[in-house]
Amino acid sequence: MVADTPELVPLLAHLARISRRAAERAADDDDTTLRPRHVIALELLRDRGPMSQRDLGAALSLDPSNVVGLLNELERDGLLERRRDPRDRRRHVVTLSASGVRAHERSAHRYREIEDRIFASLTAAERRAVHDLLSRVAADAADAARPEPRD
Amino acid sequence: MVADTPELVPLLAHLARISRRAAERAADDDDTTLRPRHVIALELLRDRGPMSQRDLGAALSLDPSNVVGLLNELERDGLLERRRDPRDRRRHVVTLSASGVRAHERSAHRYREIEDRIFASLTAAERRAVHDLLSRVAADAADAARPEPRD
DNA sequence: TATTGTTATACTCTATAACTATA
DNA sequence: TATAGTTATAGAGTATAACAATA
Numbered sequence: 001m002v003a004d005t006p007e008l009v010p011l012l013a014h015l016a017r018i019s020r021r022a023a024e025r026a027a028d029d030d031d032t033t034l035r036p037r038h039v040i041a042l043e044l045l046r047d048r049g050p051m052s053q054r055d056l057g058a059a060l061s062l063d064p065s066n067v068v069g070l071l072n073e074l075e076r077d078g079l080l081e082r083r084r085d086p087r088d089r090r091r092h093v094v095t096l097s098a099s100g101v102r103a104h105e106r107s108a109h110r111y112r113e114i115e116d117r118i119f120a121s122l123t124a125a126e127r128r129a130v131h132d133l134l135s136r137v138a139a140d141a142a143d144a145a146r147p148e149p150r151d
Numbered sequence: 152m153v154a155d156t157p158e159l160v161p162l163l164a165h166l167a168r169i170s171r172r173a174a175e176r177a178a179d180d181d182d183t184t185l186r187p188r189h190v191i192a193l194e195l196l197r198d199r200g201p202m203s204q205r206d207l208g209a210a211l212s213l214d215p216s217n218v219v220g221l222l223n224e225l226e227r228d229g230l231l232e233r234r235r236d237p238r239d240r241r242r243h244v245v246t247l248s249a250s251g252v253r254a255h256e257r258s259a260h261r262y263r264e265i266e267d268r269i270f271a272s273l274t275a276a277e278r279r280a281v282h283d284l285l286s287r288v289a290a291d292a293a294d295a296a297r298p299e300p301r302d
Numbered sequence: 303t304a305t306t307g308t309t310a311t312a313c314t315c316t317a318t319a320a321c322t323a324t325a
Numbered sequence: 326t327a328t329a330g331t332t333a334t335a336g337a338g339t340a341t342a343a344c345a346a347t348a
Contacts, residue, residue: 018166018289090329134166135269136272219307241347
């Protein structure tokens, strides 16, 4: 008898690399598709509303020092805004912009084209099942990363 | 109406990072757990038998120049062997060792402990479903990466 | 000429430490 | 003192180019 519980962690890393390389091969030279972590950042802001850089970094599982660079890029392109929190001037409150919503939609569309090839062996229902289950895991991880619910 | 087909690529990258960081936090200082791509490499050799570095790299979706370093590590620790193919002396045939099988099992066990936390919001059946579906995608990707079936 | 494996190298991603400004 | 954000920096991961050996 072998593993009664499967090891998913190496499999996730493996498929993440396959996906990333497929996206790179599919990209033109002047490709503006957002990279995965940009997409996730915009989704978190869209689904959970404005939040501090700290909370965003925790939800992304990204080191604070790297959140800075990520937000610099997204802010430079006008996809979000950073404003100082008047109630705690140490904090920057990050807010998604209308451009950010549109950019997210464009990139999501591009990723779906890539997925049509990578996940061709799954039926539409199976793809949806994988997406729903993994989304739940990601949402719970984001909740767990923010132990103090605001106000 | 929003996305009728989900975007999985960013989600996979996101969960891969969450998993990797959870594994790092759980590791002792003298941790010998194999990293995800080592685990996948050993699994490919176990499930598909000996193959050339080129084919292994293609199945891993890893650049040939980086396959070298990966195999150097695994060979140094005795988990696999490289032998010149007598029928084509350019090729190195990579073969899993008995130590490699044991090392894989130990690491797989460690990853399962980490997954118990990450995937706590899924039932055992749901975890199995995700694993089975993603395994199929990975297996098909590995097949597609080796377009010429040997003899 | 083309392919396999290799080396050298640059670029991206990520973590750690030290700093600043605020609390 | 402690925390949010930032900067600097080193290490890991990865891709590209050039090379040697072999076909």
